[in-house]
Amino acid sequence: MSSLDGGLRWREDGGLKPVDVETQRIRSELLTAESQRLILESDRVSKRMQQDANKKLAQRDREVQFLRRELEQKLKEVIEETDVLLSYQRRVEMSLEACKEPLTVTMTCLNQRLKRVPVDRVQDEVERQLLQEREVIEGVASLLQRTLEQINEQLRLNRSARYHVEKDLKDKFTAQCIDDSCSLMRNYSTGSEHKSKHPEVILPSMVIIPEEWESFSGINMSKVEREKVNSVSLRALVDSLLEQTATDMQRQLQATNSAFRLEVLETKTVKTQMEEHLDKILAELGSQEKNMESLQTAVAEEQKPLQVAQARLCARGRRPGTELCHDPAQSRLLSEVQQLTNHINRMREALLQSETEQKKLIRCQLNLQENIDIKANSLYIDEVICAQLREPINIHRF
Template structure:
């Protein structure tokens, strides 16, 4: 039948089985005209009608299902968009709440940093004042007091007080420097916390802007695009618990640093008060020792001046006494010459007249008495001259001591005490 349909016949009439097509002689014949029966025609028409009805029923079911799916997907899309909008609004509210908490903590950090900056300025001013004012003046006082001369170059209570004052100043500087280091470290930690809070606020503000921008979009916007990549469209890998823990950690860290900074201010207040009290105590003690030493020096100087005045008067009296002794010796020379001359003349008597008579004895006693008186006067003149030399030497020593006391008073009362007035201790 197949060969007849395609118009291929075997010319020889032998069967085709077992032969090769290339070895056969083929003749192409036109197909015969199709002829169907009336039953086949009716059956074919009925089959076409049934197929058409089946396809129409299938189309009706498809149309109904499509309408249902359209309505369902539209409703689902609307519900999902409303749900997403509501959750984005809730998320924006949560982020804004955390943002307000962070802003409050940031404000506390800024206020604490401003307060610590004031305390840092106070510490720096105090250290600068101690270094350039108090310590310099105390050391200069010690240096000036080395300019005392003579017996006044003594290690007295003033020098001990100055040494203790310098030790107190250096100790106060050491305490203030350590407090300043702690303050700088706390300020550094506060700045670090503020940086983390600022970064978190920046991230949260960016998230709020993104969510608000997403919330304002509509399905009819022209800026919409469809992602056709292969990777996940949602790259988020941080859970809500981790996010809350991160924000809470930043808030707790900021609050902890602010809480840690407040005791430092109390400590610095107490330290400044203690240091200033110690410095004022050492200052008043040193000034008291200066006053006492100045009083002692003035008393000694006044006593030396009185002694100098008395010595000067004694020198004048001794000089007058020496003049009187010299006059007395000069007066004795005439009497001595007269007595010796008389004895010499009476020694020229001759014979029995050279007798020890009362006049001779009287002249002899007169000569002895004049000799003894002259020796006494010369001895007294020698002692008077020696005493005058000692008095003059004492006068010079007194004048030197008075000058030494005047130099000491100038150093202690004028130079040192004038400088110490500039030593300013206050609470800073």
């Protein structure tokens, strides 16, 4: 059988044409070639994409590292500023605490001076200065309390800024560790190493864009910078405030002490003058007492010649007859009795006047002694009690 006959039978028996077989073979070769090209292209593209991803990861690492350094610097600044502000908080607290003793002393002095005798309980310069001192100290304490509240609020804001920076740093550190682990991943690593233990947290895309990511850290750093500036300004205010309040309190303290010294000096002067007057009154009382004794003695002595003259007149009144005449002797005796009686009456009047003056002098003595006691009491309150209370007062500059 010829080959032609065999080929014809193959077509007839198999139902295939030679052209179909050839076409199938060519298609298969083309598919194989396309597959090889696709494999090479896919390998080239995947390597390029992986290299590009590695570059992006490295670039991201540098960006995160840069921001971390910036954030760490801001964190250091806010921590240092907070520590300094804490020292200012302590200074204000000590200044506020230091206001208690002077205020207590001032109030005690005011209460002690209420113990003065009512007649001496006047609103003098000391009283006015003590009231002014109380007002100054209470004003300073109120101002320091408000300043302390401002410091506490600024500390809260500083800590808030610090918290956000620390959280940002923590998040960036975590993200950087993840990116570093991603950079270490290779094609021939164990497949299980690439698998996430929590596949549900892998999102196809996050809603935060790079610009928002950068601005987020920028906002945190801006907040730190803003609070640091506010904190520095507040510290400058506190420095000025502590200096001014200490100066005001010291000035008022000196003014009150000067008023006390002047009041004590004036009281001593008045007391000394009254004591001098008292000495004169006592001396005059002694003189008046001697004068009264002299008058009483003189009256008693004058009674004797008066009695003699009266006895003579009485005896001569018993003369008989014509002998009972108004002769010169009778006239003299009558004149003597009259003059002696006038002298005795005048001395008795003088004695009464002397007794009246003595009573007035005694009243002056009692009044002077009472006023001296009043001044002594006021002097004791101002010079002893208040002075001892005020002596330990010392205005500190914290």
